[in-house]
Amino acid sequence: MGLLSEVLLLPLAPVRGSMWVLDQVVAEAERLYYDPSAVQAELRALEAKLDAGEIDEETFDRREDELLDRLQAINARQGTGT
Incomplete structure (x- = not known):
């Protein structure tokens, strides 16, 4: 099931990557703000x-x-x- 879910979710990889980058940017902005x-x-x-x-x-x-x-x-x- 793990391999099948990875194959099915592969089209969402760019979105997951973009969300990770956005999370990193927000974390850095909060670190600087605080x-x-x-x-x-x-x-x-x-x-x-x-x-x-x-x-x-x-x-x-x-x-x-x-x-x-x-x-x-x-x-x-x-x-x-x-």
């Missing part, structure tokens, strides 16, 4: 933009709040609670 060092780097870059006058205070505050919320979610997800 990486605290990436969020901290974004915070530093945001502060540099504010200091350089590239963004105004309101934009800085809004984006900083988003990043700090993300950092808090990362800490909660990792169980540090900080």
Whole structure:
């Protein structure tokens, strides 16, 4: 039965391969999104933009709040609670 099912499912191999690739891309995106060092780097870059006058205070505050919320979610997800 194993060989027969493999033969019958062979036309679906490209779909299964595509799904595996998509799963890998999503996993990597989540790893990067939930990486605290990436969020901290974004915070530093945001502060540099504010200091350089590239963004105004309101934009800085809004984006900083988003990043700090993300950092808090990362800490909660990792169980540090900080």
